Amino acid sequence: xxxxxxxxxxxxxxxxxxxxxxxxxxxxxxxxxxxxxxxxxxxxxxxxxxxxxxxxxxxxxxxxxxxxxxxxxxxxxxxxxxxxxxxxxxxxxxxxxxxxxxxxxxxxxxxxxxxxxxxx
Amino acid sequence: xxxxxxxxxxxxxxxxxxxxxxxxxxxxxxxxxxxxxxxxxxxxxxxxxxxxxxxxxxxxxxxxxxxxxxxxxxxxxxxxxxxxxxxxxxxxxxxxxxxxxxxxxxxxxx
Numbered sequence: 144x145x146x147x148x149x150x151x152x153x154x155x156x157x158x159x160x161x162x163x164x165x166x167x168x169x170x171x172x173x174x175x176x177x178x179x180x181x182x183x184x185x186x187x188x189x190x191x192x193x194x195x196x197x198x199x200x201x202x203x204x205x206x207x208x209x210x211x212x213x214x215x216x217x218x219x220x221x222x223x224x225x226x227x228x229x230x231x232x233x234x235x236x237x238x239x240x241x242x243x244x245x246x247x248x249x250x251x252x253x254x255x256x257x258x259x260x261x262x263x
Numbered sequence: 264x265x266x267x268x269x270x271x272x273x274x275x276x277x278x279x280x281x282x283x284x285x286x287x288x289x290x291x292x293x294x295x296x297x298x299x300x301x302x303x304x305x306x307x308x309x310x311x312x313x314x315x316x317x318x319x320x321x322x323x324x325x326x327x328x329x330x331x332x333x334x335x336x337x338x339x340x341x342x343x344x345x346x347x348x349x350x351x352x353x354x355x356x357x358x359x360x361x362x363x364x365x366x367x368x369x370x371x372x373x
Contacts, residue, residue, distance in 0.1 A: 187351065188353075240308075248313070249310055249314070255307055
């Protein structure tokens with residue numbers, strides 16, 4: 144059974160950095176890309192970026208470029224998303240999701256989400 | 264403002280059918296597969312349709328997808344109260360090298 148288990152909720156102050164993990168099981172981690180998606184309260188899904196666990200290459204959305212880093216640790220089958228210079232607008236649920244196939248394919252399994260609250 | 268345009272809301276009575284549209288451009292929907300996701304309140308999104316019109320295992324055939332040019336449509340027949348959710352279309356944009364999502368459509372089953 145494919146599972147993506149994310150780390151727990153975080154509370155951060157403005158200007159801080161948060162790093163969320165996504166540990167996978169039930170499939171070969173390096174065979175599929177891992178995406179990260181932000182969902183602010185009451186808002187839609189916003190793509191942040193992805194990583195190819197095979198070689199670590201990452202692509203980032205323009206809106207998050209320079210503030211986000213997405214990495215993969217093949218020794219633990221875990222993907223990470225680090226977001227820095229946090230501001231109140233970053234308060235959101237963050238999801239990891241794996242592709243069904245190659246780079247442009249759909250996201251077939253999602254993590255349960257990690258709530259990040261940014262507040263002074 | 265999402266690059267993929269969806270209606271904010273749709274509604275219909277139980278047992279009826281509804282369609283949700285998703286409009287894009289040649290660089291995204293026009294040249295890539297479209298997928299659809301269902302997000303029930305308080306839960307993670309779930310893949311409903313992939314490669315324009317295919318259903319993952321376990322998704323009932325009440326859900327269907329289609330694509331024509333730079334637009335795609337999700338259809339749901341035999342509406343049930345349990346179908347009340349937010350629905351998102353998604354695709355890859357070849358020019359941006361980015362994954363895109365529509366703004367989402369809230370389905371209300373009256």
